[in-house]
Amino acid sequence: MCSAGGGDFDLEIEQLELERYKCNECGNKFDAMGEKVVCPSCMSENVVKI
Numbered sequence: 612m613c614s615a616g617g618g619d620f621d622l623e624i625e626q627l628e629l630e631r632y633k634c635n636e637c638g639n640k641f642d643a644m645g646e647k648v649v650c651p652s653c654m655s656e657n658v659v660k661i
């Protein structure tokens with residue numbers, strides 16, 4: 612299989628880079644992404660990446 616050299620592949624799909632967070636307020640663990648992450652349980656911004 613020699614497929615080097617490009618082609619017409621449509622690779623526009625971006626993978627969602629979900630990261631694991633933990634809320635320091637209620638201890639909830641959740642997956643989120645983006646710069647401003649809030650806890651989906653208590654809406655606190657006091658979350659840490661784990």
Ligand SMILES: [Zn+2]
Pocket residue numbers: 634635636637638639650651652653654655
């Ligand atoms: Zn919380």
